[in-house]
């Protein structure tokens with residue numbers, strides 16, 4: 001399966017309802033600091049919305065809820081992996097995306113046969129505090145050489161203007177949060193993303 005090249009990430013169902021109809025075909029629900037029953041309810045609604053619109057939904061962090069809700073994809077970071085039941089995720093036939101920041105994390109990720117590997121932050125990000133500084137485009141090239149046919153996601157400080165450079169460096173998919181959610185015109189921005197990644 002070839003994944004769409006534009007991968008927006010949202011923290012609220014309202015973003016999905018608002019922006020997915022513009023043509024988003026791959027989306028992540030990344031909810032933080034929210035009671036589990038609210039997350040569960042949101043995942044169920046997001047999954048129904050995505051199924052109806054033919055969009056791939058990736059659930060961040062909440063792998064058990066993703067299994068229970070019959071989702072297709074989950075994204076886990078290295079700390080999430082410490083507690084995750086990979087066998088259960090695979091048994092439920094979920095596809096798995098994994099975050100990586102250095103070679104040791106990449107080795108760990110590859111040992112789990114991921115369906116994509118994400119590298120970040122490629123550029124500085126304002127979304128969250130990270131111990132990793134910007135990784136740079138060269139690291140995307142290094143990662144692509146190491147992972148071969150596994151799709152590579154570039155994340156962190158990505159913008160429409162920076163997407164072409166990330167693809168040239170080896171990324172297959174570009175993920176973005178604040179380039180869309182903090183934009184004065186999120187709809188216009190998503191349209192530009194879709195054009196730029198068509």
Ligand SMILES: Cc1ncc(COP(=O)(O)OP(=O)(O)O)c(N)n1
Pocket residue numbers: 028030060061075076077078079080097098099118119120128153155175
């Ligand atoms: C596509 C993509 N890449 C990386 C991340 C980050 O995951 P993680 O390291 O677990 O951090 P949180 O997003 O959970 O704060 C991601 N969510 N998506």
Ligand SMILES: Cc1ncsc1CCOP(=O)(O)O
Pocket residue numbers: 120121122124125126127128155156157158175176177178179
């Ligand atoms: C969740 C995450 N993981 C690595 S960078 C990042 C933040 C991406 O947000 P933005 O696209 O706004 O920099």
Ligand SMILES: [Mg+2]
Pocket residue numbers: 060061075076077080
């Ligand atoms: Mg996580």
